[in-house]
Amino acid sequence: MLLKGYRKKISRPECNPQSQSIVCIARLDEDITEALPYLNAALAGFQYTREPPSLTIRTGGKRIVVYPREIAINSVEDEEDADRTLEWLREKINSVWEKRTEIQPRFEGMSRPKMMDILRLLPKSNCGECGRPTCMVFAAQAVEGGCGADDCPPLSGENRTKLSAYLGQFRFEG
Numbered sequence: 001m002l003l004k005g006y007r008k009k010i011s012r013p014e015c016n017p018q019s020q021s022i023v024c025i026a027r028l029d030e031d032i033t034e035a036l037p038y039l040n041a042a043l044a045g046f047q048y049t050r051e052p053p054s055l056t057i058r059t060g061g062k063r064i065v066v067y068p069r070e071i072a073i074n075s076v077e078d079e080e081d082a083d084r085t086l087e088w089l090r091e092k093i094n095s096v097w098e099k100r101t102e103i104q105p106r107f108e109g110m111s112r113p114k115m116m117d118i119l120r121l122l123p124k125s126n127c128g129e130c131g132r133p134t135c136m137v138f139a140a141q142a143v144e145g146g147c148g149a150d151d152c153p154p155l156s157g158e159n160r161t162k163l164s165a166y167l168g169q170f171r172f173e174g
């Protein structure tokens with residue numbers, strides 16, 4: 001097991017203590033530098049940065065950054081949510097590290113869908129049928145894997161097929 005434990009700290013941004021946005025920082029007991037390129041290869045949706053080495057993922061409304069000795073999570077709901085997210089990451093880090101001989105490490109960031117490419121294919125009527133106020137909001141969520149072609153009822157024909165194929169090129173972490 002590579003990552004055995006961590007020390008967690010929960011805080012609200014100092015500039016706005018009333019903010020509902022809770023930040024969680026976990027100081028890792030072990031250095032996981034060598035595991036980062038394997039995680040980048042094995043897990044979908046991460047953005048890898050070489051210098052300083054880190055992986056970033058946006059999922060479930062959170063922004064998670066994994067550094068060699070620290071994990072930073074923005075917008076956690078509460079302490080339980082932070083614990084769940086950290087344990088999910090610890091399990092992923094350790095399982096990928098155990099299988100590293102079967103994984104080709106990846107040192108490049110995974111490409112992501114572009115918001116303007118998505119918006120171009122949407123009807124741009126801002127009808128709200130998808131439950132979002134505008135097509136722009138829909139496109140922003142689609143970039144993160146939060147919605148797809150099937151979630152826009154008025155989208156049909158060639159553009160529906162194109163959007164489905166375009167988003168199908170990317171894998172998103174659930």
Ligand code: SF4
Nearest residue numbers: 127128130135138152
């Ligand atoms: S349902 Fe489609 S067209 Fe209507 S707001 Fe949502 S994305 Fe735009």
